[in-house]
Amino acid sequence: MKKVRKAVLPVAGLGTRVLPATKSIPKEMLPVFDRPAIQYVVDEALEAGIEHLVFVTGRNKGAIEDYFDRAYELETTLQNKGKDDVLAELEASIPEPGSMSFVRQQAPKGLGHAIWCARDVIGDEPFAILLPDVLVKAAPSCLAQMTAAYEQSGGGNVIAVEEVAREDVNKYGIIDPEGGTEGVIKMKGMVEKPDVDSAPSNLSITGRYILQPEIFKLLATQGRGAGNEIQLTDAMARLMEEQAFHAVKYEGRSYDCGNKIGYLTAIAAYALNDAEWGAEARQALADALDGAS
C-alpha cells in the first residue's frame, strides 16, 4: 500500500457567495480570526503527514503563493524591532522549499476538472484532496483520521462524511452507505446534489478525500453533471465500479467558509478556542450580542 504523500487544494473558485469581500482578494486568504483560511487547511494536511501540496489556482490568486513565500522586508523590519515572537510565527507558516506546486485551471469547469488539472504533478500515487472552503476543527485532524482509516482498510479510496439536515442534502455530494452509518462505512454509491426526495442518505461529503490515481483517467472523460459542471463525485461513482470506497464519519466539526454565515461561525469558533485570546474573545462576542439590536 502506497503512502499518501501529496494533496491537491483546489483554490481557483471565484468566491461569489462571499462578495464583495472576495472582489480583489482570494476567498482562501480571508482571515479566520488571526490567519487566512488556507493556513488551517495546510496545517491539517501537514498534520496528516502530507509532504507536497498542489494548489490548483486561477487568475487573481497570486496572494496565496506570496503568503507561503518569505517576505524579506517584513522579516528584516521585525528583526530590527526585536519582534521575535511574531517572526517565529511567520517562520512556522513557511513550507519546506520545493514542497508546493501551483498549476492553473484556466476555465471554471467544475471541481472534477480542477482536480484533473493536477494529474501530472500527482503522477501514479494515491493522493488527498482538501477543499479549502471547508475548515474542519478536529483532533486528530480530519485528514489524519482518514489516513488512519486508509491504512486500516488496506488502501482504496476514503472520503470524509458528516450528517446534514434532510432538507439540505441537495447542497452536497451524498453517499449511499452499504452497512452502518457510524465510524468507517463501506459505500455502495454516491450522488452529487440529489433531490431531497431521492437522496440515498443524509451523509454528506465534507470536502476531504483520499483517492487512487485511476481517478484521473475517469476525470479526463467525465461529462458535465449537477450545475452543468464536471463533478468529482460523478467520476468517483465510476471509480467505485473498480475499486473500494470507504466513508469516514470523522469526529470533529466543519465550517463552510464559502458562505457568509458559515464564515462568521468559523471566526467565532476559532477565536473562542484560541489558547491566548479565547477568554477575551468570549467577552467581546458577549458584548457584541448585548449591543446588537
Ligand code: G1P
Ligand atoms: C463540493 C462537492 C460536494 C461536497 C462539497 C463540500 O461542492 O462537489 O460533493 O459535498 O463540496 O463542501 P460545492 O460546495 O463546491 O458545490
